[in-house]
Amino acid sequence: xxxxxxxxxxxxxxxxxxxxxxxxxxxxxxxxxxxxxxxxxxxxxxxxxxxxxxxxxxxxxxxxxxxxxxxxxxxxxxxxxxxxxxxxxxxxxxxxxxxxxxxxxxxxxxxxxxxxxxxxxxxxxxxxxxxxxxxxxxxxxxxxxxxxxxxxxxxxx
Amino acid sequence: xxxxxxxxxxxxxxxxxxxxxxxxxxxxxxxxxxxxxxxxxxxxxxxxxxxxxxxxxxxxxxxxxxxxxxxxxxxxxxxxxxxxxxxxxxxxxxxxxxxxxxxxxxxxxxxxxxxxxxxxxxxxxxxxxxxxxxxxxxxxxxxxxxxx
Amino acid sequence: xxxxxxxxxxxxxxxxxxxxxxxxxxxxxxxxxxxxxxxxxxxxxxxxxxxxxxxxxxxxxxxxxxxxxxxxxxxxxxxxxxxxxxxxxxxxxxxxxxxxxxxxxxxxxxxxxxxxxxxxxxxxxxxxxxxxxxxxxxxxxxxxxxxxxxxxxxxxxxxxxxxxxxxxxxxxxxxxxxxxxxxxxxxxxxxxxxxxxxxxxxxxxxxxxxxxxxxxxxxxxxxxxxxxxxxxxxxxxxxxxxxxxxxxxxxxxxxxxxxxxxxxxxxxxxxxxxxxxxxxxxxxxxxxxxxxxxxxxxxxxxxxxxxxxxxxxxxxxxxxxxxxxxxxxxxxxxxxxxxxxxxxxxxxxxxxxxxxxxx
Numbered sequence: 001x002x003x004x005x006x007x008x009x010x011x012x013x014x015x016x017x018x019x020x021x022x023x024x025x026x027x028x029x030x031x032x033x034x035x036x037x038x039x040x041x042x043x044x045x046x047x048x049x050x051x052x053x054x055x056x057x058x059x060x061x062x063x064x065x066x067x068x069x070x071x072x073x074x075x076x077x078x079x080x081x082x083x084x085x086x087x088x089x090x091x092x093x094x095x096x097x098x099x100x101x102x103x104x105x106x107x108x109x110x111x112x113x114x115x116x117x118x119x120x121x122x123x124x125x126x127x128x129x130x131x132x133x134x135x136x137x138x139x140x141x142x143x144x145x146x147x148x149x150x151x152x153x154x155x156x157x
Numbered sequence: 158x159x160x161x162x163x164x165x166x167x168x169x170x171x172x173x174x175x176x177x178x179x180x181x182x183x184x185x186x187x188x189x190x191x192x193x194x195x196x197x198x199x200x201x202x203x204x205x206x207x208x209x210x211x212x213x214x215x216x217x218x219x220x221x222x223x224x225x226x227x228x229x230x231x232x233x234x235x236x237x238x239x240x241x242x243x244x245x246x247x248x249x250x251x252x253x254x255x256x257x258x259x260x261x262x263x264x265x266x267x268x269x270x271x272x273x274x275x276x277x278x279x280x281x282x283x284x285x286x287x288x289x290x291x292x293x294x295x296x297x298x299x300x301x302x303x304x305x
Numbered sequence: 306x307x308x309x310x311x312x313x314x315x316x317x318x319x320x321x322x323x324x325x326x327x328x329x330x331x332x333x334x335x336x337x338x339x340x341x342x343x344x345x346x347x348x349x350x351x352x353x354x355x356x357x358x359x360x361x362x363x364x365x366x367x368x369x370x371x372x373x374x375x376x377x378x379x380x381x382x383x384x385x386x387x388x389x390x391x392x393x394x395x396x397x398x399x400x401x402x403x404x405x406x407x408x409x410x411x412x413x414x415x416x417x418x419x420x421x422x423x424x425x426x427x428x429x430x431x432x433x434x435x436x437x438x439x440x441x442x443x444x445x446x447x448x449x450x451x452x453x454x455x456x457x458x459x460x461x462x463x464x465x466x467x468x469x470x471x472x473x474x475x476x477x478x479x480x481x482x483x484x485x486x487x488x489x490x491x492x493x494x495x496x497x498x499x500x501x502x503x504x505x506x507x508x509x510x511x512x513x514x515x516x517x518x519x520x521x522x523x524x525x526x527x528x529x530x531x532x533x534x535x536x537x538x539x540x541x542x543x544x545x546x547x548x549x550x551x552x553x554x555x556x557x558x559x560x561x562x563x564x565x566x567x568x569x570x571x572x573x574x575x576x577x578x579x580x581x582x583x584x585x586x587x588x589x590x591x592x593x594x595x596x597x598x599x600x601x602x603x604x605x606x607x608x609x610x611x612x613x614x615x616x617x618x619x620x621x622x623x624x625x626x627x628x629x630x631x632x633x634x635x636x637x638x639x640x641x642x643x644x645x646x647x648x649x650x651x652x653x654x655x656x657x658x659x660x661x662x663x664x
Contacts, residue, residue: 016347016348017660018369019660020372020374023372026434027437030418031431056346057348059344061262061347062346092350092353095352097347115368115453118451181514183530184517185600186624188624190613199598203607210598230515232516232517232631255342258342260342260343260347262344262347268352
């Protein structure tokens with residue numbers, strides 16, 4: 001199976017959020033909302049992640065971290081900004097240590113509004129991200145054909 | 158269940174804190190504020206048995222050197238470093254001096270009004286020996302033969 | 306001499322959803338020194354008092370932290386009310402108590418889940434969060450928000466709890482209480498869970514007192530400190546008995562928090578039974594002039610709010626000393642001497658709230 005679009009892995013990073021959105025992102029992964037039914041797995045490793053979920057505004061301290069995580073992710077990748085702080089800076093926009101939304105440092109594809117963002121809208125955003133991911137994967141595939149053989153011929157096969 | 162603010166002089170700080178320490182009170186918080194051209198430092202202590210709360214208030218001008226109480230209450234250094242970094246309050250003899258790196262932020266003294274920041278004169282290194290945490294000195298100081 | 310190395314911990318770490326950053330000085334596998342630093346979530350929220358008037362600032366204060374948000378709003382409102390000499394209606398006080406306790410249940414269940422996740426018991430994590438969703442549903446029913454309620458304001462509350470909502474809460478509490486029994490049993494008597502909790506990260510009573518620890522972290526070490534005894538809001542009319550343990554290890558912290566869940570359920574039942582009829586807010590006129598310290602018990606411990614008004618609509622200084630900031634010194638003490646592999650668990654065990662700490 002080379003179709004990775006059926007199980008995109010998700011990475012969550014809390015930039016400078018108030019935790020409200022973070023616990024809602026986590027709540028999405030738990031039995032009641034269960035985004036795992038879309039084949040999504042939460043991972044802590046940027047190198048294996050396909051969808052980058054970012055919550056909270058960006059400040060000077062965590063901007064390099066956000067950028068580094070984004071750079072470590074392999075193509076194709078999709079960025080989802082969850083919560084109004086990640087979209088624009090939100091209620092903290094005027095604070096001295098806040099640069100603004102996540103799009104100040106990395107390109108954001110999908111914006112999920114709300115303070116805190118509701119699990120339903122987060123799921124909506126993630127499902128849209130999966131669609132976009134599929135599209136990007138197909139684009140990449142058409143440009144540089146992936147040989148299936150080297151995936152299957154790896155360790156443990 | 159008292160909750161009062163007692164204004165004291167800067168010179169009497171250590172004596173007052175020592176009295177509370179011997180009475181067995183717990184350090185609750187230390188905070189700084191800036192009002193009408195001077196600092197207001199508040200040292201709050203709590204007694205968990207009687208639920209009393211007492212705040213020692215010091216009014217002092219910019220650039221006065223405040224003695225650290227971390228010798229009495231070792232947790233005080235977090236609050237004192239915070240005061241130093243956010244307000245520019247000069248605290249001497251801290252048990253642990255983070256050298257303005259507890260808060261790793263770009264802005265210097267962000268809580269002080271902008272026009273006042275220039276008035277703050279940085280004191281020469283007031284840290285006591287051993288106050289700078291080892292992790293901040295960098296790994297390069299570890300002797301070479303040990304790293305093999 | 307053993308090999309010494311400095312290992313950065315965080316900010317992006319699989320165990321914690323939040324970016325905590327520590328520099329750990331290791332000697333072989335043992336941690337000998339910890340240097341915490343703040344700044345990844347620092348927003349400078351306290352400085353926003355200069356741009357928002359004191360009524361608007363209520364909503365910023367709630368966003369100090371999304372987990373214990375109601376308490377922060379309550380603390381700020383209470384401090385302003387204390388300065389302005391406003392007496393809040395009794396019904397509003399009861400409503401605040403109810404939401405505070407709902408907040409505590411959701412926060413403690415969240416912690417239980419993260420704790421289970423930290424020692425790799427994924428099933429228990431999902432079970433805790435499944436139960437937690439029920440209390441969030443009640444929060445949504447009564448306030449409209451799941452995690453950030455925004456029902457507090459200076460002078461009272463914005464929403465009321467109708468008798469139907471009260472009944473819904475009571476039946477949810479029955480459900481939660483029933484479901485919590487096996488959870489508690491697993492945490493406290495499961496063999497493999499005890500292997501990770503018993504005797505790990507011991508903090509003695511003397512240490513906890515000297516380091517100014519508070520909340521369940523201090524209570525697990527035998528310190529009887531619970532700010533609910535102050536009788537703010539409606540706690541003066543309810544029966545509150547602080548829950549303490551003596552061991553001071555991870556196990557004791559689990560025990561204290563799990564028992565507090567049952568205590569919160571009992572407090573909610575008492576409050577819903579005793580809640581009086583009447584207004585839910587009083588009109589507020591004028592500007593705060595003066596300063597006040599207010600303490601209250603957050604899920605994580607004692608939180609101190611300081612508000613200084615100068616007779617202007619903008620207050621001069623707002624300061625919140627959050628429980629995690631106070632427990633930071635205790636955390637560093639417990640990590641010193643621990644094995645490197647235990648560090649994530651020890652961090653989770655104080656129930657850290659980084660966005661509270663860094664503000």
